[in-house]
Amino acid sequence: MSNACRSGCPINLTLEMLGDRWSLIVIRDLMFGNRRHFRELLTGSEEGIASNILADRLKRLVAAGLLTKSDDPAHRQKAVYSLTEPAIQLVPLLAQMGAWGSRHTPASPELSIRAKLLEEGGPPLWEAFMDELRSLHLGAPAKGPSVLARLQAAYEAAVAHEAAGT
Amino acid sequence: MSNACRSGCPINLTLEMLGDRWSLIVIRDLMFGNRRHFRELLTGSEEGIASNILADRLKRLVAAGLLTKSDDPAHRQKAVYSLTEPAIQLVPLLAQMGAWGSRHTPASPELSIRAKLLEEGGPPLWEAFMDELRSLHLGAPAKGPSVLARLQAAYEAAVAHEAAGT
DNA sequence: AGAGACTGATTGCGATTTGCAATCGGTTTT
DNA sequence: AAAACCGATTGCAAATCGCAATCAGTCTCT
Structure with missing residues (x-):
């Protein structure tokens, strides 16, 4: 490389x-x-x-x-x-990558939940998530509710729903 | 692979x-x-x-x-x-990739012009560009003015401006 | 019709990269 | 003191990469 x-x-x-x-x-x-x-x-x-x-x-x-x-x-x-900040600014790129993958590859539906939420949230949600990452990684102050926790909760709900039978 | x-x-x-x-x-x-x-x-x-x-x-x-x-x-x-359509839907991903590269790598300023225009245009411009690609690659009807030509013109203007001295 | 250029590849080959398994010296836990 | 855990490092075989040369088929030009 x-x-x-x-x-x-x-x-x-x-x-x-x-x-x-x-x-x-x-x-x-x-x-x-x-x-x-x-x-x-x-x-x-x-x-x-x-x-x-x-x-x-x-x-x-x-x-x-x-x-x-x-x-x-x-x-x-x-x-x-x-x-670092440059890596945090990869959030939109990874969001698009997840969105594309969830649509055009045989991705697991449960794992695609987060990607779809991030896509639907669009740039405003990306910015909120980036702020959250800044607070986690650089000690900057967090501003809103945890985007990460929201994504994780949606994923776990999907898994639970799947496990509980269709 | x-x-x-x-x-x-x-x-x-x-x-x-x-x-x-x-x-x-x-x-x-x-x-x-x-x-x-x-x-x-x-x-x-x-x-x-x-x-x-x-x-x-x-x-x-x-x-x-x-x-x-x-x-x-x-x-x-x-x-x-x-x-194909899945590849055309990579436009947002490549747009984000270009935007990130133009900000966080030593990319050529002239070559970054297109990336920045695509980024500033946002999702509406991406959609227009995707429609244009569909018309070029799949024979679907084109709807608006050529995004590709606009991007290319901006690039060439930047090169000309560069060549003409600062 | 024939010479030569152009088409999308394919092959050979050495250098690099990949990924698995085993291992390392140092640190923490028990 | 013994055992488990830490972030790596090494050896090695397989796969991949990238350069150069080459290929048969097709087109152009005369």
Whole structure:
């Protein structure tokens, strides 16, 4: 993935930075999965990323300025990964990606609930969610009710509804 | 890139389909560069894709239902590649990708003009552009003035302005 | 009709990337 | 002190990438 800088096209440069199979998965888990530590990212997601791949992607994303790495004050051995402002501004991109995937791939209906809610909310909801991420990751003040909790509640309701029979 | 289907998450499935360094470049050129033939895609873009990679991506995108391949009635040897409806619905995703890249990568200012216009236009402009792509690729009737021409004119004006000194 | 250019690919091959398993030294918990 | 946990690192085989050369079929030009 090193840098050849094939062209100055913004779409191309975005692909050079994020266009692989794992980088956006990591960012998705930090963004929607509320995960902060290496181990949470390693075992928490359904996709099963290998530890060396995760280590490599975290290193690259930190180097690219999308994540910061800091020490956990409570546990000296733990590293805490946080989204930076450029990564937080990927919310609209991931929202569109989720919306497209829920419409044009055989995505799980329960997992698509969040994507559809984010899509229906549109830019206003994205902004609220970005504010929330800023407060979670940068210590900025939160302004409204938790978008993350709302998305999660809708997902769990869908799962419960599914489990309770059609 | 074959199919392991790591999870049913819509973001993951979108990445499994499009998350590599070239697939979206090909779609970008079909979408914004008005290219239809293998040779145009091969030599037309700044990034310099290799012919075997292009052949592979075209094959995969056709198999995934994002492109169709048909014979050029004028030149029997030529194949014509067209965007299908699912690919046309990638417009918002590519718009967000361009917007993010123009803000957070060292993208060329001239090449960022189109991305910024698409972003400022928002969903209404995207819809108009998608209608235009449908008319170009599927033979549906066009409804308004050409968005593509407007974007291209803005780009060329920026290049001319740049060439004429600051 | 024949020479040559152009079409969409395909092949060979070396370099890189991927992903799995095992392991590491250090830290915290028991 | 022993065991579990932490964020990685290494070895290795497989897959992928990307460059160059090449291919058979089609079109143009004379």
